[in-house]
Amino acid sequence: xxxxxxxxxxxxxxxxxxxxxxxxxxxxxxxxxxxxxxxxxxxxxxxxxxxxxxxxxxxxxxxxxxxxxxxxxxxxxxxxxxxxxxxxxxxxxxxxxxxxxxxxxxxxxxxxxxxxxxxxxxxxxxxxxxxxxxxxxxxxxxxxxxxxxxxxxxxxxxxxxxxxxxxxxxxxxxxxxxxxxxxxxxxxxxxxxxxxxxxxxxxxxxxxxxxxxx
Amino acid sequence: xxxxxxxxxxxxxxxxxxxxxxxxxxxxxxxxxxxxxxxxxxxxxxxxxxxxxxxxxxxxxxxxxxxxxxxxxxxxxxxxxxxxxxxxxxxxxxxxxxxxxxxxxxxxxxxxxxxxxxxxxxxxxxxxxxxxxxxxxxxxxxxxxxxxxxxxxxxxxxxxxxxxxxxxxxxxxxxxxxxxxxxxxxxxxxxxxxxxxxxxxxxxxxxxxxxxxx
DNA sequence: GCCAACTCTGGACAGTCGTCAAGAGTTTCC
DNA sequence: GGAAACTCTTGACGACTGTCCAGAGTTGGC
Numbered sequence: 001x002x003x004x005x006x007x008x009x010x011x012x013x014x015x016x017x018x019x020x021x022x023x024x025x026x027x028x029x030x031x032x033x034x035x036x037x038x039x040x041x042x043x044x045x046x047x048x049x050x051x052x053x054x055x056x057x058x059x060x061x062x063x064x065x066x067x068x069x070x071x072x073x074x075x076x077x078x079x080x081x082x083x084x085x086x087x088x089x090x091x092x093x094x095x096x097x098x099x100x101x102x103x104x105x106x107x108x109x110x111x112x113x114x115x116x117x118x119x120x121x122x123x124x125x126x127x128x129x130x131x132x133x134x135x136x137x138x139x140x141x142x143x144x145x146x147x148x149x150x151x152x153x154x155x156x157x158x159x160x161x162x163x164x165x166x167x168x169x170x171x172x173x174x175x176x177x178x179x180x181x182x183x184x185x186x187x188x189x190x191x192x193x194x195x196x197x198x199x200x201x202x203x204x205x206x207x208x209x210x211x212x213x214x
Numbered sequence: 215x216x217x218x219x220x221x222x223x224x225x226x227x228x229x230x231x232x233x234x235x236x237x238x239x240x241x242x243x244x245x246x247x248x249x250x251x252x253x254x255x256x257x258x259x260x261x262x263x264x265x266x267x268x269x270x271x272x273x274x275x276x277x278x279x280x281x282x283x284x285x286x287x288x289x290x291x292x293x294x295x296x297x298x299x300x301x302x303x304x305x306x307x308x309x310x311x312x313x314x315x316x317x318x319x320x321x322x323x324x325x326x327x328x329x330x331x332x333x334x335x336x337x338x339x340x341x342x343x344x345x346x347x348x349x350x351x352x353x354x355x356x357x358x359x360x361x362x363x364x365x366x367x368x369x370x371x372x373x374x375x376x377x378x379x380x381x382x383x384x385x386x387x388x389x390x391x392x393x394x395x396x397x398x399x400x401x402x403x404x405x406x407x408x409x410x411x412x413x414x415x416x417x418x419x420x421x422x423x424x425x426x427x428x
Numbered sequence: 429g430c431c432a433a434c435t436c437t438g439g440a441c442a443g444t445c446g447t448c449a450a451g452a453g454t455t456t457c458c
Numbered sequence: 459g460g461a462a463a464c465t466c467t468t469g470a471c472g473a474c475t476g477t478c479c480a481g482a483g484t485t486g487g488c
Contacts, residue, residue, distance in 0.1 A: 026435090042346035044258035047475065058437050060478085069476065121345040128342050131335040131403050132256035141404060168423075171397060172416050179393015183385060189345050190355060202386050209382075209423045240465090261445060272467050274448085283446065 027065050030055055031079045034072060039118040043125050048072075070135050077126060077139045084123060085146040087112060088154050098161040105154055106203035109177075110196040113184055120185050148174035159211045167212040176206055241279050244269055245293045248286060253332040257339050262286075284349050291340060291353045298337060299360040301326060302368050312375040319368055320417035323391075324410040327398055334399050362388035373425045381426040390420055 033055035038046050048069060052059035066072040091108055095101035113120070130140040151174045159166045166173070180202060187195035247269035252260050262283060266273035280286040305322055309315035327334070344354035365388045373380045380387070394416060401409035 023434095042343065044343065045346070048477090049475080059476095060438070061436055063477065064435070121342070125342050125346070127400070128335070128339050129256065129258065131400070132259070132339070137404060141400075144400065168419060169416070171412075172394065172419065175393040175397035175416075176390045176420070177393070179389040179391070179396065180386065182393065182396075183389035186341070186345070186355075186358065190351060198385075202383070202389075205382060205386070206390070213427060237464095262447090263445080273446095274468070275466055277447065278465070 023065070027075060028079060030057070030062060030065055031072065031076045034076050035080060035119075035122070038076065038125075039122040042122075043129050074136060074139060077136055077143070080119075080123070080126075081139075081143045081146065084119075085143065085150050088150060092153055092157045095157065095161065098158055101154070101158050101161060102204045102207055105158075105207070106200045109181060109203055110200035113181065113188055113196045113199055117185060117188055120181075121189060124182060124185070147178070151177050155207070155210055158207055162211055164211045164213075166210060168210045173210050176210065177203070180206060237279070241289060242293060244271070244276060244279055245286065245290045248290050249294060249333075249336070252290065252339070253336040256336075257343050288350060288353060291350055291357070294333075294337070294340075295353075295357045295360065298333075299357065299364050302364060306367055306371045309371065309375065312372055315368070315372050315375060316418045316421055319372075319421070320414045323395060323417055324414035327395065327402055327410045327413055331399060331402055334395075335403060338396060338399070361392070365391050369421070369424055372421055376425055378425045378427075380424060382424045387424050390424065391417070394420060 030051075034046070034051045037051045037054045041050065048062050049059045051072075052062060062072060066075065088105060088108055091104045092101065095104060126136065127140050127144065130137040148171060152170045155166055155173045168176075180199065184195045184199035184202075187198075244265075248260070248265045251265045251268045255264065262276050263273045265286075266276060276286060280289065302319060302322055305318045306315065309318060340350065341354050341358065344351040362385060366384045369380055369387045382390075394413065398409045398413035398416075401412075
């Protein structure tokens with residue numbers, strides 16, 4: 001009797017878990033369609049119907065999986081986080097010398113500028129949107145904090161390999177590289193072919209300046 | 215006869231000029247209402263009716279003075295330029311030593327962060343919008359170029375006073391200070407009281423790093 | 429095979445958007 | 459003072475928005 005009940009409950013749990021998984025999976029799928037749409041059109045011009053059209057479902061389904069538009073967009077932001085805050089971790093782990101890290105980091109930034117430009121402009125769009133709208137602010141700031149960590153990871157390891165102390169606070173290091181990247185993105189999307197190459201050339205120079213001369 | 219005609223034409227010109235002036239004046243007035251609205255709500259949520267409500271006119275008048283929304287917004291961007299690209303000129307002109315320039319520049323950045331935060335967030339919003347919409351791009355890039363010039367003006371003068379060469383290209387110098395300012399703006403608008411003070415502390419450190427050690 | 433739960437569609441809703449035009453109000457000129 | 463030009467208001471239009479819902483379609487357990 002007890003065993004039967006337990007078995008039943010285990011079964012129900014398994015089913016329920018499977019259903020929850022499926023539910024979450026579809027949410028993720030729809031959020032991905034939303035992110036594609038946002039990257040293409042920008043926050044200001046992305047509508048639920050447009051998002052649905054970039055998926056294989058009709059617009060009504062969005063309200064089955066998300067309470068409202070804010071809920072969907074919040075989910076998008078959180079899902080977006082995962083791809084954008086671990087970008088350079090492997091490079092840091094692999095590098096054996098300061099020169100190697102410097103070269104690979106610069107190359108990786110230039111590469112993602114070229115390959116993921118539309119996603120990057122979406123990130124800056126959402127971050128800016130959070131300056132006007134309370135709703136995403138907490139999530140956006142959390143992502144920005146983790147991006148700061150990601151950059152700091154690179155800078156600190158670079159300093160370690162170069163046997164020199166880092167010479168600027170962590171938020172400043174992030175601000176400098178973020179500014180550099182954003183300017184490159186601006187140029188790149190405006191059609192400047194050389195933007196990525198310039199970025200690749202500028203990154204080592206900035207890297208050298210955030211650690212103490214030694 | 216000839217004189218009469220000339221007098222007539224001069225009169226007509228004067229009248230026409232006066233009318234044009236008045237026309238342009240009203241355009242400027244409406245554009246200012248639009249800028250106030252944009253700074254408050256952001257690009258995504260600013261409508262023509264909302265702009266009109268922030269002015270002393272009705273929404274129909276906007277189409278009397280502007281061809282369409284893009285025309286209005288373009289005018290806004292251009293009008294916006296004038297207040298945001300000459301901000302530090304006087305400080306540069308007045309400074310007699312590198313230390314003085316460093317101190318005043320940092321203080322001015324912190325001051326405008328505190329006083330004009332909503333206008334600054336509008337600038338970043340519009341600049342980002344230009345990554346999605348062709349229509350403003352040219353004007354936005356032109357403003358960005360002039361902002362770069364403005365920062366370069368500061369940096370070059372600082373180097374001159376410090377008797378040391380500038381050590382980074384002009385676009386990089388701009389990118390670094392822009393990134394620094396944008397991060398401070400993010401924190402400031404998120405409610406961090408210390409953001410402006412931190413910015414004021416960080417600016418001299420970056421300034422010192424963009425000129426060669428000497 | 430049946431019933432219940434889950435999933436998805438498509439249309440309706442109230443509201444807002446940019447745009448436009450008819451006409452009232454005002455100014456300007458002869 | 460009357461005609462002409464300029465300025466502004468008001469209301470309407472079609473399109474689009476987020477949201478909701480009735481019901482069709484599908485799946486899964488018994």
